[in-house]
Amino acid sequence: MSIAAAVPSSAPNSLETDSPPPIAVVKELTVRYGSRTVLGNLSLTIPAGCTGLLGPNGAGKTTLIKTLMGFLTPASGEALVMGMNVATDALGIRQRIGLMPEQDCHIPGMSAVQFVAYAGELAGMPPEQAIRRAHEVLEYCGLGEARYREVETYSTGMKQRIKLAQALVHGPKLLFLDEPTNGIDPQGRDEMLDLIRDVSHGKGLSVVVSSHLLPDIERTCDSVIVMRGGQVMRQGSLQELSQTTELQYEVELLAFRDGFVQALAPQGGTLVSRQGSKLRLAFPPQMPNAGRALFEAARVSGTQIRGFRLAQRRLEDVFMEAIEQE
Amino acid sequence: MSRSVPIPPSPGIAAPSAITDVTYRNYDGALKTHTFRWWPIAVATIRASVNRKKLGFWIPVGLSFLIYFFLGIMFYFNQNLRQQMSDTGNFMAAGPANPYALSLYQGMISTHLLVVIAAITVGASVIAADNRANALLVYLSKPLTRVDYLVGKWMGVFLLLAALTLTPALLLFLFFAVAYNSDGFLKENPTLILRVIAASLLPAAVHTSLILGFSAWSKTPRLAGALYAALYFITGILAGMVGSVLLQKDTENNNSKMTAIISRLSIDGVTDGIGMSIYDVTPDQIVSRMQGGGRRRRRNPEAEKPSSFTVQERPNLPIMLLIAGVLIAVPLTAAYRKVRAVEVIRG
Amino acid sequence: MVSTSPQLPQISFQHASRWYGQVIGLNDVSCEVGPGLTALLGPNGAGKSTFIKMVTGQLRPTTGRVLVMGEPPFANARVLGKLGYCPEIDSFYEEMSGREFVTQLATMSGYRGRELKERVDRSIERVGMTDRCDRKLGGYSKGMRQRIKVAQAILHDPSVLVLDEPLNGLDPVGRREIVTLMTTLAAEGCCVLVSSHILYEVEQLTDNILLMQRGRLLARGSVQDIRDEMDGDTQTPRHITLTVDRPRRMAADLLTLPSVTGVRFGIASQTHMEVETNDPRSFFDALPDITIAGDYTVENLQSPDDHLEAMLRILLNRK
Numbered sequence: 001m002s003i004a005a006a007v008p009s010s011a012p013n014s015l016e017t018d019s020p021p022p023i024a025v026v027k028e029l030t031v032r033y034g035s036r037t038v039l040g041n042l043s044l045t046i047p048a049g050c051t052g053l054l055g056p057n058g059a060g061k062t063t064l065i066k067t068l069m070g071f072l073t074p075a076s077g078e079a080l081v082m083g084m085n086v087a088t089d090a091l092g093i094r095q096r097i098g099l100m101p102e103q104d105c106h107i108p109g110m111s112a113v114q115f116v117a118y119a120g121e122l123a124g125m126p127p128e129q130a131i132r133r134a135h136e137v138l139e140y141c142g143l144g145e146a147r148y149r150e151v152e153t154y155s156t157g158m159k160q161r162i163k164l165a166q167a168l169v170h171g172p173k174l175l176f177l178d179e180p181t182n183g184i185d186p187q188g189r190d191e192m193l194d195l196i197r198d199v200s201h202g203k204g205l206s207v208v209v210s211s212h213l214l215p216d217i218e219r220t221c222d223s224v225i226v227m228r229g230g231q232v233m234r235q236g237s238l239q240e241l242s243q244t245t246e247l248q249y250e251v252e253l254l255a256f257r258d259g260f261v262q263a264l265a266p267q268g269g270t271l272v273s274r275q276g277s278k279l280r281l282a283f284p285p286q287m288p289n290a291g292r293a294l295f296e297a298a299r300v301s302g303t304q305i306r307g308f309r310l311a312q313r314r315l316e317d318v319f320m321e322a323i324e325q326e
Numbered sequence: 327m328s329r330s331v332p333i334p335p336s337p338g339i340a341a342p343s344a345i346t347d348v349t350y351r352n353y354d355g356a357l358k359t360h361t362f363r364w365w366p367i368a369v370a371t372i373r374a375s376v377n378r379k380k381l382g383f384w385i386p387v388g389l390s391f392l393i394y395f396f397l398g399i400m401f402y403f404n405q406n407l408r409q410q411m412s413d414t415g416n417f418m419a420a421g422p423a424n425p426y427a428l429s430l431y432q433g434m435i436s437t438h439l440l441v442v443i444a445a446i447t448v449g450a451s452v453i454a455a456d457n458r459a460n461a462l463l464v465y466l467s468k469p470l471t472r473v474d475y476l477v478g479k480w481m482g483v484f485l486l487l488a489a490l491t492l493t494p495a496l497l498l499f500l501f502f503a504v505a506y507n508s509d510g511f512l513k514e515n516p517t518l519i520l521r522v523i524a525a526s527l528l529p530a531a532v533h534t535s536l537i538l539g540f541s542a543w544s545k546t547p548r549l550a551g552a553l554y555a556a557l558y559f560i561t562g563i564l565a566g567m568v569g570s571v572l573l574q575k576d577t578e579n580n581n582s583k584m585t586a587i588i589s590r591l592s593i594d595g596v597t598d599g600i601g602m603s604i605y606d607v608t609p610d611q612i613v614s615r616m617q618g619g620g621r622r623r624r625r626n627p628e629a630e631k632p633s634s635f636t637v638q639e640r641p642n643l644p645i646m647l648l649i650a651g652v653l654i655a656v657p658l659t660a661a662y663r664k665v666r667a668v669e670v671i672r673g
Numbered sequence: 674m675v676s677t678s679p680q681l682p683q684i685s686f687q688h689a690s691r692w693y694g695q696v697i698g699l700n701d702v703s704c705e706v707g708p709g710l711t712a713l714l715g716p717n718g719a720g721k722s723t724f725i726k727m728v729t730g731q732l733r734p735t736t737g738r739v740l741v742m743g744e745p746p747f748a749n750a751r752v753l754g755k756l757g758y759c760p761e762i763d764s765f766y767e768e769m770s771g772r773e774f775v776t777q778l779a780t781m782s783g784y785r786g787r788e789l790k791e792r793v794d795r796s797i798e799r800v801g802m803t804d805r806c807d808r809k810l811g812g813y814s815k816g817m818r819q820r821i822k823v824a825q826a827i828l829h830d831p832s833v834l835v836l837d838e839p840l841n842g843l844d845p846v847g848r849r850e851i852v853t854l855m856t857t858l859a860a861e862g863c864c865v866l867v868s869s870h871i872l873y874e875v876e877q878l879t880d881n882i883l884l885m886q887r888g889r890l891l892a893r894g895s896v897q898d899i900r901d902e903m904d905g906d907t908q909t910p911r912h913i914t915l916t917v918d919r920p921r922r923m924a925a926d927l928l929t930l931p932s933v934t935g936v937r938f939g940i941a942s943q944t945h946m947e948v949e950t951n952d953p954r955s956f957f958d959a960l961p962d963i964t965i966a967g968d969y970t971v972e973n974l975q976s977p978d979d980h981l982e983a984m985l986r987i988l989l990n991r992k
Contacts, residue, residue, distance in 0.1 A: 054845075055844070056844040056845075056846050056847075057814045057815075057816045057817070057843075057844045057847070058814070062671050062672070065671055066670065066671055069467070069670070071466075071670060091469040091470075091471070092469070094467065094468060094469040094470075095357055095468075095469040097467075098467070099467035099670070099671075101460075101463045101464075101467065101670065101671065102671070102672070103460050103463060103672065104459075104460060105459060105460035105461060105462075105463040105464050106459050106460075106461065106464070107370075107456070107459065107461045107464060108451075108455040108456065108458070108459040108461060109374055109455065118366070118370060119464060119468065121366045122366055122367070122464075122465065122468040122469075122470060123357065123468045123469060124357040124358055124469065125353075125355070125357060129353075129355055133353055137350075139348075140349075140350045152459075155717055155718070156717055157717070166464060167467070168350075169353075170353060170357060170468075171352045171353025171354060171355070171357075173352075178671060182841075183838075183841075183870070184717075184870065185715075185716040185717050185870050186716075186870055186872050186982055186985060186986075187716065187986060187989070189870065190982070198349075198350065199350055203349075203350050203351070203352055204352045205352060212842070212843060212844045212845055212848070213871065214845060215873050252979070254957070275877065276880070288970075289970050291964070291969075291970060291971035291972060291974075292964065292965060292968075292970070292971075295960070295961035295964050295965055295971075296961070296965060298961055299961045299962070299965075304954075304957045304958060305957065305960075305961070305974065306957060306974075306976055306979055307974050307975045307976050307979065308973070308974050309972075309973045309974070309975060310972065310973070316845060319845055320845070320846075323846070672814075672815075
């Protein structure tokens with residue numbers, strides 16, 4: 001689950017005291033593939049910061065991203081990305097967006113530096129700036145000496161980093177990340193998620209992450225958009241969406257004992273769900289010191305508490321609820 | 327003398343910190359696109375072939391220069407070549423031959439294979455390698471269209487092949503201009519420079535388009551190169567065979583116009599056929615030149631009979647141009663369709 | 674349903690090693706995998722694919738033995754007939770429909786006629802593709818392709834099922850469905866071996882793991898047991914975070930415990946505290962007493978090192 005971290009102060013170049021303007025605005029957008037309507041009268045705003053884009057396969061996420069990048073022309077409605085209209089200014093938009101595609105991709109026969117510099121040139125950077133910036137971005141993405149080797153020799157984790165670097169090199173104001181942790185081992189995934197979190201906060205850059213791995217989204221994003229069938233089912237900040245109505249705690253024991261739950265009953269504690277030695281307990285609202293109750297129950301029942309915290313609704317539950325509703 | 331007191335910062339400007347902030351900073355610099363968006367792609371294509379010591383390109387280039395060099399030498403030493411053949415009673419002579427144009431044309435037809443080898447070397451992998459590496463996903467996520475991509479790739483290969491065909495030809499032209507201007511070379515041949523350019527760029531354009539088409543439809547450079555070579559050789563052989571057969575019938579029916587076209591239905595045939603029209607030379611002039619020119623003819627006039635192995639007529643220009651147009655347009659259309667099918671984000 | 678004798682582990686590695694020229698694939702691996710769900714973990718290049726290839730009979734060990742259901746699986750039709758494999762790679766005949774593809778593979782397994790049709794229908798239904806299986810594979814999304822792969826793996830009711838990153842590309846709904854499928858199969862007695870990088874899912878799936886690194890088996894067995902063993906290691910300090918109303922007073926109390934080797938306070942927050950201990954077992958035992966005696970209000974207690982991810986990191990970085 002996400003570790004609550006203090007979000008650094010907003011970007012130095014933001015002069016407004018209230019929240020920065022949304023990075024993309026979609027109004028009654030309809031997009032068709034031949035005769036099939038994939039997005040029907042869709043309206044949403046993508047706020048600045050890090051946003052997660054979720055939805056089952058076929059929900060229209062891909063179509064939405066393609067439209068926002070100017071690859072698809074809407075049948076009706078309007079979509080503005082950083083103030084530019086997708087129907088008229090597709091190339092201008094792509095100059096200010098970075099895309100990290102899901103599939104493995106690179107330019108053959110180049111080292112990482114050459115590749116990223118070339119990507120910068122393709123976006124319109126002057127060649128000298130492109131090389132300088134390529135080194136800077138590769139350094140940021142954690143590729144040290146390896147950047148002089150050819151891309152074909154890289155491991156999956158490094159290939160993902162290079163994909164991120166080529167998306168960042170021209171200084172985009174909006175970044176689309178499509179399954180950024182695909183195929184990376186757990187340690188690399190950790191580093192990639194830290195990178196995403198870092199780049200999307202306080203650097204003058206907004207990020208949209210499309211992923212099926214909900215804990216990844218919880219860890220990096222501030223808000224989410226849940227889509228289904230070409231519609232937005234749920235949208236909001238993670239904080240809002242994960243609030244629970246009652247007082248719940250997630251408790252992890254060394255080994256589960258029935259006596260533990262029974263010891264909590266006199267104080268009004270009930271078991272909501274259990275998975276192995278991980279429990280979810282509900283308490284009466286306004287209960288003053290739930291921690292103490294838990295420790296006492298543990299002492300009485302002879303178990304060891306390994307951890308507990310205020311439960312939030314997991315993003316998975318928010319997601320399931322959003323797509324199952326009628 | 328060093329200051330011991332630090333200079334106070336001017337009001338309103340923060341003092342620079344001693345430690346540089348090396349966290350990520352956004353790039354707010356110039357982001358203009360080139361007038362030709364495809365130019366970086368062309369440059370990258372050229373660089374890939376020039377940097378890597380690609381012998382398959384440099385050797386043909388070298389040989390091409392060598393061939394034109396020898397043509398120049400031969401021209402210089404063989405004064406007879408500059409005489410006309412019409413004074414020996416050769417009833418096949420179609421008019422005075424331009425010896426300069428003939429030499430340049432000879433250069434053009436001698437470098438066929440070199441162009442093919444160079445095209446395979448620099449062109450086979452140009453899109454095929456991208457297909458394997460999914461490079462198009464990177465290209466398309468930048469402010470480029472698929473047309474920009476194709477144009478950039480085409481220009482890259484075209485400029486490389488043009489270097490092979492055009493540069494040595496220009497040098498030969500320059501040699502003529504320098505050595506024979508006293509004979510009125512430039513005055514008598516005002517349009518020759520344009521013809522040189524046109525005749526050299528034509529094969530480059532045709533071969534570039536063909537190899538690009540094959541490259542776009544393959545995932546491996548080897549397959550693209552093999553298919554292109556197969557097309558080249560097979561059409562060449564077939565056209566030659568059919569041509570010979572028709573020639574036998576020709577002497578009876580005198581249908582030389584059709585024969586002229588059909589025997590040149592190969593890639594080289596088309597480019598040579600158009601080249602002939604560009605340089606304004608006729609087949610018999612070429613034959614005579616190749617057979618050693620006027621000297622032999624004067625010694626043995628009876629030997630000068632219509633050869634049963636060569637076509638005597640220049641092929642119909644509009645038809646040749648049409649076929650050349652097809653050879654350029656079809657592979658490019660095919661390449662465009664393949665490139666159009668690539669989806670940047672797959673659902 | 675083919676059943677095997679419960680005593681015999683279904684997969685057995687006995688000092689198996691495999692190298693490719695100079696490169697080591699597996700280095701003296703010995704382990705046993707029985708019925709139920711077991712997760713195969715490790716960084717890229719650790720030897721998991723070599724391990725899987727040996728189980729599925731694609732490779733033979735250079736030394737040692739690999740036995741599946743009691744016999745070496747290499748080119749062994751008896752074993753392979755009861756083994757299901759869902760590989761990671763994604764290459765199909767794009768022109769076939771999903772149903773045709775599965776049917777083709779079923780035919781290759783020897784099924785005919787009505788049994789063929791029944792098995793195909795059943796396995797397609799189990800992966801939730803009944804309504805979409807007649808479309809061409811070329812148009813499938815990644816998740817759909819994944820489900821078809823699983824369908825062909827369970828077609829013949831295998832007693833050993835090997836799945837390499839089976840949830841790749843699946844949306845959260847699909848992940849749940851396939852996870853349920855795997856758990857059901859494991860409960861029915863099948864030996865299910867899953868290789869995955871997604872640790873939070875592995876944690877929910879099973880307690881049984883095999884951890885590999887650079888060709889060696891670093892840890893095997895239940896996560897609980899591994900954690901217990903790690904608890905007993907007094908050299909590596911573990912970190913535990915607390916949110917409490919009076920951290921510094923509580924710290925004074927905690928420092929009296931011999932198991933506590935250090936305390937750190939939060940910089941931004943006045944209630945955040947981090948305790949370092951080399952004996953988590955004793956620390957957690959003593960914590961309730963200290964909390965109750967001092968009447969502290971603890972709102973949050975986390976030992977991030979307990980989670981599978983942190984555990985693996987410690988194990989993988991051990992010298």
